[in-house]
Amino acid sequence: MKNTRRLFLKLTGILSLGLVNRFKAFGHTESSPVLGEFGAKYDSQVSGFSETGKSIIGNYGKWANGLLEGKLPSHSYRRDKWKDIEDWKNKALKITKDKLAAPDLGGTPKFTIDKQYAYDGLLIEEISWKLPTGGRSEGIVLKPANAKGKLPGVIAFHDHGGWKYFGKRKITRTSDERHPMMVDHQKMYYEELAWANEVAKRGYVVLVPDAFTFASRRVLLKDVPENLRQGLNDDNPDLPENAKAYNDWAKGQEDTMAKSLFSAGTSWPGVFLAEDQKALDILCNREDVQADNIGCGGLSGGGMRTVFAGGLDPRIKCAVCVGFMTTWKDLVLHKSFTHTWMTFAPGLPPALDFPEILGLRVPLPTMVLNSIEDGLYSLDEMQEADKILSAVFDKAGAGDKYNCTFYPGGHQFNKKMQEDAFDWFDKWLK
Template sequence: MFPKKATDTAVLAGIQARPSAIAGYEDWPDHAANNPHVPDSPAAKLLAETLGVPALAPNPGYSVEWEVEDNNVVTSKLTWQTGFGPRTSAWLVKPADATGPLPGILALHCHGGIKSHGAERLVGMPPGVAEQSTHDDGTASGNSLGPLPPGLRSRLYDGRPWATWLARHGFAVLAHDAFMWGSRRFTLDPLPYRTAHTLAGQEALWREAGVVPSDAERYNAAAAAHEETVAKAATLLGSTVAGTVAHDDLVALDILASLPGVDAGRLGCVGFSGGGGRAMVLAGLSPKIRSCVVTCMMTTFESLLPAYLDAHSWLLHSPGLSGLGEWPDVVARSSAESVLVQYGLRDELFPEAGMRDADSHLRRAMAPGRYTGSFWDEPHVFTTAMQEEAAAFLAARLQAEPPTQASARTTP
C-alpha cells in the first residue's frame, strides 16, 4: 500500500537506511548493463543506440487471466514479463464476430500526468472485471490505487474508451501498461528522499486547501517528482526514459504479432500525446509497423525554447536525440508505409509555429502519399472526430472495416 503521508517515510522520520530510488525495479540495472537492443536496419539501429533501448527478452510469452464477451466485443486480460521490473498487464479487444485474421493495432496510452493507471484509460472494461483491471505487484490481480481517476478519459479522449471503440471496426487492439505506468509503476514505498520532500510540500498544500487526496492522487504527485529520478537512473544505465518505454512497446508489439487471429503482416500503432511520441519511436524501431497515427505530439525542437520546455515529460526530452535531426525525422526515417499526424491548433503544449514547421518538414522529407497531416481547431485532446479520422486512416491502409466518418473538422 502506498504510504499515507510523506511524513511517515524514513527520510522524515530520521531513519538512516536510505530507501531504494527504483523500488520494484532493482533488477533493471542487471538487465540494461551491456545488453542493448540491436535492430536490423541502420536507421533503426541508430535510433535504438541513441535512446539506449534495452534488449528484448526472448520469447516472453503471455498468460490470459480472463476473457469476457460483452456488447459485441471480446476483451481479454493478458499479462507478461518483459525481463525486468513488475509484470505487465494488457488488454486485447477484438470484435466478437471476427471470422478471419484481423489487422492488429497497438494502442499506446498517453502520459497525462497519471501513472497510477496505464492502458485502462483506453479500454471499456466488461461488467464485473473493472476492479481487477491492473496487476499490483505482478502476482495479484487488482489495483490497490482504485479505479481510473475521475474525468481522465473525458478530459483527454472525449469520454470514449478508444481501444474498445476501435476494435468494433474490425481491428484486434492491444493496449498495455508501459514502463512507469499502471502495473509497470514503481513501488514508491517507502518514498525515495527527493520524492518524499516534494510530496510533503504537496501534502501541505492539500491540507491548507482542506483536500483529502486519494491514494491514486498521492501516488501521482509522487510519481511526477520521481520521473526525474527515473531519468537519472536511465542515464546511468546508458538508456533514457523514452528508450525504456520503447522497450516495453517493442515487447508488446511482438506479442501482438504472435496472437491467434492477428495478421502479423497488417500491424499499426496509434497514440495521443505521450502515446503519440511512443508511436513515432516504435515506428522508427520496428519494420513490423505498416501504418502509424500520431496525435497532438509533433513539433520541432527549436519551437520548445524557451517557453515550452516545462510543458513536457522525459518522454519528449531524450539526451542525444537532437543529434539525429528533428522529431519529424524520426517518422521520416521509419519504415512505416503510411503516417497520419493530427495537430491541435489550440494545443497548449505546442506552439502553432512549431507544428506548422514540423508539417512542412514531413511534407518535404516523405514521399507523396506516405504522410498525411491534418490540423484541428482543438486543444490538447483526442476528440471523437479525430479518433474517427484516425480509424478511417488505419482501416484504409490495413484493410479493415472503415468507421462512419463524422463531419470534417480539419482546417487547412
Template sequence: MESGPLEESFGKIKRREFVKAAIQTAALPVFLDLPDPDSAYLKQSHINNPSRNMSPEKSVIGHYGSWANSLLPKTPPLSFRNEKHTDLKKWQAEALAKTKELIAAPERIKTPTVTVEKKYIFDGLEIEELSWDLGYGRPTKAVFMKPQGASKPLPAVLGLHDHAGMKYFGLRKIVKTSEDQHPILKEHQESDYGGKPWANELAKLGYAVLVHDTFAFGSRRVHFDDVEGLNWGYVDTTGKHDQEPEKTENINTYNAWSSEHEHVMSKSLFCAGTTWPGVFLSEDQVALDILSSRKDVDPERIGCGGLSGGGLRTVYLGGLDPRIKCAVCVGFMTTWTDLILNRSFNHTWMTYTPLLPQFLDFPEILGLRVPLPTLVQNNNQDQLYTLPEMKKADEVLKEVYKKAKAPEKYAAKFYDGPHKFDLEMQKNAFEWFGKWLS
C-alpha cells in the same frame, strides 16, 4: 494520507483543477509554487499564448535560448532532407543505426510467456486480460480485444496509452472493460477522448487491439514501498495507500508524487546507459512481438497509435520498427526548436534522447519509417506546442515523404481545440487505419 508541502501547494488552485491541468498538459514536473491561473503573469506570458512568436532574446531559458537553438544544425546530417542523401535504403540504414545507438534501448527479451488472466464478452467484444513478465519490475498487464465471433486473422493495432500526469493508470485510460469505471478515468475519457474508450471503438470496426501498461504506468508503476533513500516529507510511505488503492485521494497523491519521481527515474536511467524512450521502445516492441505472434492477427497488417504520451511512443516505435505498417501520431509533434525555446517545461523526460537533435529533427524520428503510411493529428490550440513549430514539423515530414516519392503515404491534419483526441479525430484516424490496413 497525511498532508505536507505538496498538499499545501495546492492551496492556490483546487486539487481537481490541478489534476485536470496535469491531464491536459501531460504536466510532468510538479512545481511546488504554482502560480494563480488567473494571474497577470499567466495571462500575459507565452505559457497561455502558444501562438505568440517569441523574440530571440526571450525564451524559457532566458537569453540563452537563441544560443542553445543555434547549436542545432540547420539541416541535420542524418536528415533525409540533406542533399547528400539520395539513396533511400542506404540513408535509412545509416539513420536507423545512429538513432538506435543513441536511444540505447535495453535488449528486449524473447517473446515472454503470456498468461491469460480472464476471458469474457463485453461491449460486443471478446476481451482477454493478459500479463507477462519482462524480468524486471512487476508483471505487465494488458488487454486484448476483438469483435465477438471473429475467426479469421484480423488487421491489428497496438494502442499506446497516454501520460496525462497519471502514472497510477496505464491501459485503463483508453479501454473500458466493464460498466464499473473509476470516476477519474471517466472524466479523462470525457475530456480527452470525446467520452469514448477509443481502443474499444477501433476494435468494434473489425480490428484486433492490444493495449498494455508501459514502463512506470499502471501495473508497471513505481510503488511507494519499493522506494528507498528519498525523504520528501509529503508522501505517506506507511503502506496505507495500498489498503484503499482506488480511492481518488490516494490516486491523486500518487500521481503528484510520481511526477516528482520522474526526475529521479530519468537520471537513474541515464546513469544506467539508457534513455526513457529506449525503455519505452523495448517494452512496446515486446508487446508488438506478442500481438504479431497471435493466430487471430495478420502480422503484415499491424499499426500503432495514441494521444500525447501515446503519440510520443508512436514517434519512436513507428519510426524504428518497420513491422508497424501504419502509424497515427496524435497530439505529439513539434520541433526541437520548440522544445528549446518554448515548451520544454511542460514535457516529460520521456521525450528526450540526448544528442539525437544533432542528427535528426524531432519529426524526422517518425520520418525514419518513410515510405510507410503515417498520419499526424495536431490541435491548433494545443498548449504543449506552439502552432508555428507544429506546422514546421509538418513541412519537414512532407519534404521527407516527397523526396522518398511517397507523398500520398503521409498526411497531417490540424483541428481547432486544445490537447485531445476527440471523436472527429478518432474518425479520421480510424479511416487512415482502414485505408492502409484493410
C-alpha cells in the same frame, strides 16, 4: 456540476504530457491556463509562453538554439547527400538506436490470459507477462466478439495525463462500472469514448499495454526507501484519494527515474521502445492476428511512443500520432517545461529533428493529428514539423502515404479525430 468541478480539479493538478485543454471543452469560451510539469500556470494562447525574443532558458536560449539552427541535421533525409533511401535509412536508424540506447529485453515474452469475457460487443482478454526490467506487465486485448479468422492488429498506446497510477484503463472500457477518475479522463480527452474499444469494433485485434512506470509497470512505494515515500504506502491504491496521492508523488519521481536511467546508460524513450516492442511481439505472434497488417497510435504520451515505435519498428505498417508533434527548436526555446523526461534522448537532435524520427518509417503510411490550440506546442513549430515530414515523404515519392490535419480546440483525441484515424487504419491495413 459535480463532473465539471471534478474535471476542473484534475486540470489544476495535472502535469505535462497529456494534459492541456481549453475550458470551452466543458462549455466555457474563455482561455484556460495551461499547466507545466509542476503545475505552473501559463496563458495557452501565447505562442511559446514567452515574450518576443525571449526563451524559457533566458539569455541562454539564443546560444542553445544556435547549436541546431540554420543547418539540416546530419542524418536528415532532406540533405542532398542522401540519394539512396535504403542507405540513408540504415545509417539513420543506426544512429537513432545508438542514441536511444534501448535495453535488450530478450525474446517474445510468454503471456497468460488472466481473464476472458465479453463486453460491449467485444471479446476481452486481460493478459500479463514478465519483463526483465522487473515485475509483471499487464495489457488488455480487445476484438469483435463474433470475429473469425485472422484480423489486422493495432497496438494502442495510452496517454501520460499526469496520472501514473492508471495506464491501459485510460483508453479502454471493460464494464459498465468505471473508476470515477477514468470517467473524467475519457470525458476530458476522448469525448467520453474509450478509443481502443472503438477501433476494435471496426474489426481489429487491439492490444493496450501498460507503459513503463504506469499502472502495472509503476514504481511501488514499498520498493522505495521509506524516507522517499512522503508517508505514503500501497494500501487501497484504487481509492481516488490514494490514486491521486500516488500521482502527485510520481511527479517528482520522474526526475529520479530519468537520472537513474541516464546513469545506467539508457534513456526513457529507449526503455519505452524496448517494452513496447515486447508488447508488439505478443500481438504479432497471436494466432488471430495478421502480423503483416499492424498499426499503432495514441494521444500525447501515446503519440510520443508512436513516434519512436512507429519510426523504428518496420512491423508497424500504419502509424497515427496524435497530439505529439513539434520540433526540437520548440522544445529548446519554448516548450521543454511542458513535457516530462520521457521525450528526450541526449545526442539525437544533431542527427535528426524530432519529426524525422517518425519519418524513419517512410514510405509506410503515416498520419499526424494536431490541435491548433494545443498549449503543449507552438503552432508555428507544429506547422514546421508538418513541412519537414511532407518533405521527407515527397522525396521518397510517397506523398500519398503521409497525412497531417490540424483541428480546432486544445489537447485531445475527440470523436472526429478518432474517426479520421480509424479511416486511415482501414485504408492501409484492410
